[in-house]
Amino acid sequence: MSLPILEMxxxxxxxxxxxxxxxxxFRVAANEIHCLVGENGAGKSTLMKVLSGVYPYGDYxxxxxxxxxxxxxxxxxxxxxxxxxxxYQELALVPEMSVYENIFLGNEITNGITVDWNETIKRAxxxxxxxxxxxNPATKVKDLGVGKQQLxxxxxxxxxxxxxxxxxxPTSALNExxxxxxLNLLRGLRDQGVTSILISHKLKEVIxxxxxxxxxxxxxxxxxxxxQNRAVSEGLLIKNMxxxxxxxxxxxxxxxxxxxxVLEVSDWSxxxxxxGRTILKNIHFTLRKGEIVGFAGLMGSGRTELALSxxxxxxxxxxxxxxxxxxxxxxxxxxxxxxxxGLAYVTEDRKGDGxxxxxxxxxxxxxxxxxxISKNGVVDSNLEVQVGNEYKTSLNIKTxxxxxxxxxxxxxxxxxxxxxxxxxxxxxxxxxxxPTxxxDVGAKYEIYQIMNRLVQQGMSIIMISSELPEILGMxxxxxxxxxxxxxxxxxIAEATQEKIMELATN
Amino acid sequence: xxTITTSKPESASFLDHAQTVLRQNIREYGMYIALFxxxxxxxxxxxxxxxxxxxxxxxxNQTGYIAVLAVGMTLVIVIRHIDLSVGFLAGFLGAVAAIAxxxxxxxxxxxxxxxxxxxxxxxCITAFPVAxxxxxxxxxxxxxxxxxxxxxxxxxxxxGTIVIPxxxxxxxxxxxxxxxxxxxxxxxxxxxxxxxxxLAVIFFIISELNGRKKKQAYxxxxxxxxxxxxxxxxxSALIGYITWVLAGYRGMSWxxxxxxxxxxxxxxxxxxxxLGRHIYAVGGNPEAAELSGISVKRMVFVVFxxxxxxxxxxxxxxxxxxxxxxxxxxxxxxMDAIAAAYVGGVSAAGGxxxxxxxxxxxxxxxxxxxxxxxMGIDISLQYIVRGxxxxxxxxFDVATRARxx
Numbered sequence: 050m051s052l053p054i055l056e057m058x059x060x061x062x063x064x065x066x067x068x069x070x071x072x073x074x075f076r077v078a079a080n081e082i083h084c085l086v087g088e089n090g091a092g093k094s095t096l097m098k099v100l101s102g103v104y105p106y107g108d109y110x111x112x113x114x115x116x117x118x119x120x121x122x123x124x125x126x127x128x129x130x131x132x133x134x135x136x137y138q139e140l141a142l143v144p145e146m147s148v149y150e151n152i153f154l155g156n157e158i159t160n161g162i163t164v165d166w167n168e169t170i171k172r173a174x175x176x177x178x179x180x181x182x183x184x185n186p187a188t189k190v191k192d193l194g195v196g197k198q199q200l201x202x203x204x205x206x207x208x209x210x211x212x213x214x215x216x217x218x219p220t221s222a223l224n225e226x227x228x229x230x231x232l233n234l235l236r237g238l239r240d241q242g243v244t245s246i247l248i249s250h251k252l253k254e255v256i257x258x259x260x261x262x263x264x265x266x267x268x269x270x271x272x273x274x275x276x277q278n279r280a281v282s283e284g285l286l287i288k289n290m291x292x293x294x295x296x297x298x299x300x301x302x303x304x305x306x307x308x309x310x311v312l313e314v315s316d317w318s319x320x321x322x323x324x325g326r327t328i329l330k331n332i333h334f335t336l337r338k339g340e341i342v343g344f345a346g347l348m349g350s351g352r353t354e355l356a357l358s359x360x361x362x363x364x365x366x367x368x369x370x371x372x373x374x375x376x377x378x379x380x381x382x383x384x385x386x387x388x389x390x391g392l393a394y395v396t397e398d399r400k401g402d403g404x405x406x407x408x409x410x411x412x413x414x415x416x417x418x419x420x421x422i423s424k425n426g427v428v429d430s431n432l433e434v435q436v437g438n439e440y441k442t443s444l445n446i447k448t449x450x451x452x453x454x455x456x457x458x459x460x461x462x463x464x465x466x467x468x469x470x471x472x473x474x475x476x477x478x479x480x481x482x483x484p485t486x487x488x489d490v491g492a493k494y495e496i497y498q499i500m501n502r503l504v505q506q507g508m509s510i511i512m513i514s515s516e517l518p519e520i521l522g523m524x525x526x527x528x529x530x531x532x533x534x535x536x537x538x539x540x541i542a543e544a545t546q547e548k549i550m551e552l553a554t555n
Numbered sequence: 556x557x558t559i560t561t562s563k564p565e566s567a568s569f570l571d572h573a574q575t576v577l578r579q580n581i582r583e584y585g586m587y588i589a590l591f592x593x594x595x596x597x598x599x600x601x602x603x604x605x606x607x608x609x610x611x612x613x614x615x616n617q618t619g620y621i622a623v624l625a626v627g628m629t630l631v632i633v634i635r636h637i638d639l640s641v642g643f644l645a646g647f648l649g650a651v652a653a654i655a656x657x658x659x660x661x662x663x664x665x666x667x668x669x670x671x672x673x674x675x676x677x678x679c680i681t682a683f684p685v686a687x688x689x690x691x692x693x694x695x696x697x698x699x700x701x702x703x704x705x706x707x708x709x710x711x712x713x714x715g716t717i718v719i720p721x722x723x724x725x726x727x728x729x730x731x732x733x734x735x736x737x738x739x740x741x742x743x744x745x746x747x748x749x750x751x752x753x754l755a756v757i758f759f760i761i762s763e764l765n766g767r768k769k770k771q772a773y774x775x776x777x778x779x780x781x782x783x784x785x786x787x788x789x790x791s792a793l794i795g796y797i798t799w800v801l802a803g804y805r806g807m808s809w810x811x812x813x814x815x816x817x818x819x820x821x822x823x824x825x826x827x828x829x830l831g832r833h834i835y836a837v838g839g840n841p842e843a844a845e846l847s848g849i850s851v852k853r854m855v856f857v858v859f860x861x862x863x864x865x866x867x868x869x870x871x872x873x874x875x876x877x878x879x880x881x882x883x884x885x886x887x888x889x890m891d892a893i894a895a896a897y898v899g900g901v902s903a904a905g906g907x908x909x910x911x912x913x914x915x916x917x918x919x920x921x922x923x924x925x926x927x928x929x930m931g932i933d934i935s936l937q938y939i940v941r942g943x944x945x946x947x948x949x950x951f952d953v954a955t956r957a958r959x960x
Contacts, residue, residue: 360846361848363842363845363846383848383850384845384846384847384848385848385849385850387848388847388848389848394846396843396846401842402840402842402843402846403843403846404840404843405835405836405839405840405843405844405906406839406840407839407906407907408835408836408839408906412832416832416836416843416844416847416849417847417848419829419832419833420829423828423829426828426829426830427827427828427829428827428828428829428832430769430827431769434773438773450773450774450775450776451773452773452775452776470847
């Protein structure tokens with residue numbers, strides 16, 4: 050094994066009431082791709098925040114050795130100077146600025162007083178080439194897709210002579226092509242002497258790319274595995290992550306009783322005036338009672354927009370087309386009408402438009418159906434606690450009590466709160482948009498079990514997902530969306546990853 | 556050795572409790588502590604004049620018309636907006652009330668509801684461009700600020716200051732609640748005020764005990780017993796002392812009654828009703844609220860409408876206190892109300908802020924004015940001190956919030 054570029058020794062970091070990291074040791078060799086895996090709340094992000102100086106020296110105990118020297122980072126700019134760059138799930142780019150402005154933001158090239166734009170553009174073009182991106186450096190970042198934005202973040206890091214690149218869930222928002230692209234780029238960078246730490250929930254991709262894998266669980270290092278040439282199996286990783294074997298990631302559903310058509314959408318087209326373009330074209334599909342219908346497709350193909358347009362159209366698209374609920378034509382102008390008619394929509398971005406983070410668990414769960422726990426407009430607080438506790442138990446939400454603020458929960462538990470909120474509406478049709486994004490294997494399994502329980506009770510589910518195994522593991526039928534159109538429909542027996550990808554990229 | 560370590564375990568645990576409770580709730584208790592300190596300092600520097608019955612009674616009446624605005628402003632800021640128009644709106648509606656009584660000879664019991672209704676309409680007019688067209692509320696209400704400033708000059712142009720002769724109307728800002736006839740005991744003390752204060756203390760203790768029992772039944776966190784008792788004692792003593800001081804002058808003023816009713820209603824709405832939940836949800840995350848079936852637009856209308864109504868009430872209180880409508884009534888009220896809300900812990904990021912906090916904020920700002928007036932400090936320094944207190948309060952709020960995470 051080559052010399053370590055980074056050694057973190059006996060790191061302990063405590064939050065009030067919680068030991069987020071307990072004596073963690075973490076060693077990264079130079080010129081490798083080191084993957085860090087673990088369930089949500091295992092301490093991966095905290096460890097990286099300690100490393101990058103978000104939690105300054107003195108806030109934790111233990112030592113950080115980088116390039117053989119003890120480091121005392123007091124802020125991100127300290128670790129930045131040492132050559133460590135961290136790229137978060139939520140990208141830190143300014144959408145209204147151009148690519149070259151973003152790349153040199155905070156690191157402007159000046160000739161004395163003013164910014165040297167010519168040199169900036171020249172060096173930005175070089176950085177863009179290094180990440181194998183083909184865009185005009187003058188393009189505004191908001192006009193680029195997520196995948197390209199991610200590459201620009203990396204270009205930004207490279208322009209600062211980064212030695213250690215940390216990526217936190219870089220592929221969770223990317224489609225398969227962009228993901229592959231990114232992983233290839235990391236390999237290329239490794240050969241040029243850049244070491245990477247990759248945090249990911251996508252174990253296949255971890256196995257594919259990792260030279261070494263470290264597993265964290267409950268704030269402790271469980272093991273570090275040599276993983277070159279796919280030497281580690283998915284089962285072994287999962288076992289170490291959760292401390293138990295999961296035989297089948299997708300629980301089998303028995304007694305599939307699929308009933309009559311409950312939702313029929315026909316000739317459904319939508320124009321988004323804010324973007325000035327048509328986003329949905331002649332969509333037609335049906336949904337039956339007790340059925341899970343998967344909507345696969347690439348990022349930006351229009352799946353979320355379809356869900357929003359059905360769910361009361363909060364973004365005010367101009368819609369033509371027909372929607373029938375249990376045979377009756379309906380027309381919604383606000384989500385409240387959709388909710389009343391028996392629809393529920395669990396959003397893909399739970400922090401952005403799903404939950405109210407500063408409010409507690411029970412308040413979030415009851416928000417969409419406050420009338421059910423109130424009389425004459427006054428909320429019955431006893432009943433509210435009961436409802437909160439019911440969902441805490443039935444969804445296994447891990448929180449000390451339902452008075453806990455949602456911002457203090459882990460991603461998986463936040464997702465369960467979000468799900469609980471919409472189950473309390475008692476819908477007939479549940480739309481799940483990326484139901485397991487960014488949550489760990491254990492919580493995923495629980496959510497799949499809940500979905501199966503719900504369809505057995507006669508609910509119908511529309512599941513939008515970018516994870517093909519999830520689509521294949523959970524759906525009864527699959528619709529593939531591509532550029533705002535239904536590119537195809539596959540019964541689950543005929544659906545394969547290859548077929549879906551082919552239709553999605555058509 | 557062992558005798559030393561075990562010498563005073565009880566007081567140690569009491570102090571421990573006090574420390575942790577204070578640390579966890581510093582944001583909430585900070586204002587009360589600040590108010591307490593400010594009042595103590597002024598009591599010392601004015602050799603007790605500040606805390607005299609007469610001055611406290613005056614202070615409460617002066618706070619009244621800002622306090623009701625601060626209550627409305629709290630909700631406006633909670634839903635991430637601002638309303639700059641309310642100061643001159645209050646002044647303008649006060650003038651309308653005066654004109655209605657003096658020139659149109661309308662009776663006071665028609666004038667007051669009419670003016671409140673006009674306030675609601677004015678609030679909804681401000682809300683319209685904000686909700687329907689997405690105009691920033693700063694701009695929309697700045698337009699209102701100019702318009703109402705012009706309007707008040709316009710309606711008082713011919714007459715100048717309009718003197719209000721109506722006794723009932725003027726009692727709102729200057730009168731006190733009636734008392735029992737003298738019966739020999741407690742001479743010179745306002746007995747009904749004392750009785751109401753006693754009722755308030757009893758009500759407070761019972762509701763706290765019930766709340767605690769309920770929380771314990773659900774295994775929620777509660778204060779340690781010693782701290783709980785301390786809190787009960789402290790708040791009861793405070794209510795008791797203030798009633799005692801007020802009872803020593805002329806008792807409770809009608810202004811205080813109005814403010815208490817407004818606070819009680821708004822506190823109840825914000826903490827216990829569906830409407831309150833919807834308002835705080837819109838403030839906390841408008842996208843999530845909209846997708847939860849809450850109409851964000853409607854909430855903007857409701858909150859601005861309520862703000863307009865409270866502006867009308869503020870105008871009535873002020874006109875009644877001066878017993879006249881003046882051409883400059885309402886100048887800078889909005890700024891005092893906004894400052895009170897921020898001192899009271901409302902967050903500009905939205906979704907956070909309590910009605911009671913804003914009332915305490917208004918009391919803090921008014922205490923500063925009153926105390927410095929009594930000390931004979933020049934108005935120039937008064938502004939600087941109040942500005943510094945506002946800045947300190949907001950910095951304190953942000954600093955403790957960051958640590959709370």
